[in-house]
Amino acid sequence: MKSLFKNLLAPRIEYETDVERIDFPLAHEWLRNTYWSKGISRNRVEQGFRASTAVVSAYVGGQMKGIARCISDTTRFGYITDVYVAEESRGRGVAQGMLRNLMQRPALRSTEYWYLITRDAHEVYRKLEFQTFDKPERLMRLDKRR
Numbered sequence: 400m401k402s403l404f405k406n407l408l409a410p411r412i413e414y415e416t417d418v419e420r421i422d423f424p425l426a427h428e429w430l431r432n433t434y435w436s437k438g439i440s441r442n443r444v445e446q447g448f449r450a451s452t453a454v455v456s457a458y459v460g461g462q463m464k465g466i467a468r469c470i471s472d473t474t475r476f477g478y479i480t481d482v483y484v485a486e487e488s489r490g491r492g493v494a495q496g497m498l499r500n501l502m503q504r505p506a507l508r509s510t511e512y513w514y515l516i517t518r519d520a521h522e523v524y525r526k527l528e529f530q531t532f533d534k535p536e537r538l539m540r541l542d543k544r545r
C-alpha cells in the first residue's frame with residue numbers, strides 16, 4: 400500500500416530519444432566521475448553519444464536524471480553503454496526504463512544479441528533478462544589506452 404502511494408505520488412519520468420535533448424555539460428559531469436570513463440573530456444562524451452545508433456535520456460520535472468546509449472548493427476548485435484542515473488533518482492526504475500526504451504525502438508527491436516559490461520550493477524540488467532556470459536573465454540578485447 401505504502402509503495403502504491405509512493406508510485407502514485409512520484410513525479411512522472413519522461414524518456415527522450417533525440418540526442419539534441421541531452422544536457423552534455425551534465426552528462427560530462429556524471430561520466431567523467433565514473434569508474435569506466437574517469438576523466439573523459441566533454442568532447443569525447445558528446446562524440447560518443449552523437450555517433451551511437453540510439454540514445455536515451457530520462458527527465459523528471461524537466462530535469463535530466465539519466466542517460467544511456469547503444470551501438471548496434473540493428474540486426475545481429477547491440478552494445479549498451481554509459482548507463483547513468485542521477486543519485487537522487489536511483490531505485491525508481493529509471494535505468495530499466497531507459498534500457499527498455501532503447502531496446503524496443505523499431506529499428507532495434509529485432510536485434511539478436513545484446514551486450515554490456517558492468518562491475519557491480521548485474522541485478523539491474525538481470526531484471527531485463529541479461530545473463531552473465533556463459534563462455535567468457537571467447538570474449539576478447541584490445542585496450543589501446545595502455
Ligand SMILES: CC(C)(COP(=O)(O)OP(=O)(O)OC[C@H]1O[C@@H](n2cnc3c(N)ncnc32)[C@H](O)[C@@H]1OP(=O)(O)O)[C@@H](O)C(=O)NCCC(=O)NCCS
Nearest residue numbers: 482483484489490491492493494495516517519520522523
Ligand atoms: C546502476 C544504475 C544505473 C541503476 O539505476 P537505477 O535507475 O537506480 O536502476 P533501477 O531503479 O532501474 O533498478 C533496477 C533494480 O536493480 C536494483 N539495483 C539498482 N542499482 C543496483 C546496483 N548498483 N547493484 C545492484 N542492484 C541494483 C534496484 O534495487 C532495482 O530493483 P527493484 O526493481 O527490485 O527495486 C545507477 O545506480 C547508477 O547510475 N550508478 C552509477 C553508474 C553505474 O554504475 N552505471 C551502470 C554501469 S554498467
